[in-house]
Amino acid sequence: MKMHTKIFIGLLGGAIVGSLLAMLKLGQAAAYIKPLGDLFIKLLKMITIPLIMVSIMAATAGFADLKKLGRVGLKGVSFFLISTIFAVSLGMTAANIFKPGQHLDPEKKQALMAEIRTNADFQKQIDSSVGKKKKPADFFLDLIPANPFAALAQGDMLAVITFSVLLGLAFSLIASAKREKVLELLQAVNDALIALVKGVMKLAPFAVFALIASVVTQFGFHFLLSLLRYSLVTIGVMAAFLFGYYGLAVLFLARTNPVHFFRNLSAVGLLAFSTSSSNAVLPENMISCEQKLGVNRDITSFILPLGATINMSGTSIYHGVSVVFIAQVFGYSLPLQKQLIIILSATLAAIGTAGIPGIGIITLAMVLGAANIPAEGIGLIIGVERILDMCRTVLNVLGDSATALIVDRSEKRREQRQRGIIP
C-alpha cells in the first residue's frame, strides 16, 4: 500500500475514533494516544535543523557557478513575494465580497469574545506581539546570527540559512582537494539524515491517527457553526489558491501536469494538515520533491527551507480574510490606503511567521495593530483556529514545493537552451 493511502486511512480512522470519543464524552481518552503524534513531530523536528544546515552547505559548496545560486535565490524569493501579496489581496477581496463579518449577531459576538478572556497565556502572547514593532533595518540585521550555535539551538531558521549559505560559499574558496573531502562528508551526513526521515515516516499513519483523533475530541464544532461563513470563505479561498494559482503556475511555469504534482505530494499535504507545522514536514517535502518530482537537490535544499520560513500563502490568506472580517464585525471601515497597509504588513507578518502550529494567529495581531484594529478581535476567531491552521499549513507547504519545481524547471530549460537542445 502506498504511503499516502496509509496516512489517509490514519486520518480517517482518527476522525472517526475522535468523533466517537467526543460523542461518548470520553474526550480525555485522546490524551493517552496524543503522545504518539507528539513523538512523531518531535522526531521530525529533531532532523529538520541539522538537515537544513547540512543540505544547504552541501548545495552551496557544490554550486559550481555562483551566478546560478544568485539566480535561483532571486527567482525563488520573487515568486514567494508575488504569491504572498496575491494571497493576502485575494483573501481581502473575498472577505469584502462575501462579508462574513456582517452576518454575525451581537449575542454570538459576545459569546465568541468571551473565549479569549478565559485564555490568559494566549492573551499575553497577543499583547507582546502587538508591542513588537521591528524597524526595517532590524529585519536584515536579524538575518545574521551573532552566535550560529545559539541560532541552531533556538531553531532560528533564517539565521541558520544565512550561516549555512555563507559557510557553504566559503568552502568553495578553499583548496579543491580539501573541498572535495568536505563535500563528501556533507553528502554522507545528508544521506544519513534522509535515511533517518524515511525511518521516522514509518510511524506517520499511526501518528496522524493519534493527532487527528485528539484534535477532533477537543474541537468545538459549535464554533465552526457560528463562524461558518468566515470559515468557508477562508478555506474556500485557500482551496482556490492551491488548485487555481499554484495548479496553473505548475502547468504554465513548470510545464508539469498539476495532477502529477498534487498526486505525488499528497502524503506531504496530508502530513501538513495533520501536524500543522511546515518545519516538521520540511524533511519529507525535500525528499518527495527530489525523488518524486525530479527537482535537483541543490534547488530543494535551498528553496524549501527558505520557503518553509518566509513563504506562507495559507497564512497570508488567513490574515487577509481575518482582518477584514474583524473590521466588519467591529464596524471599522477600510479605505484603500488602509487596505494597502494591511497588504504590506501581512506580507511582513507572513515572513515573520515561523513554520510551527498556531503562530499565524499571533502574527495576525501585528497586522491588526498596523491597521489600528483592536487585537482583541482575535477572540472572535480563536475557536476555529486549529482547523484553519491545519488548512493553511497545507497551502504553506505545497506552495514551497510548487516554487521549487518552477525554479528547477526554469533552470533546466535554461541549461538546455545554452546547450542548444531547445531553441
Ligand code: ASP
Ligand atoms: N502552522 C503554520 C505553518 O507551520 C504557520 C501558521 O500558524 O500560520 O506553516
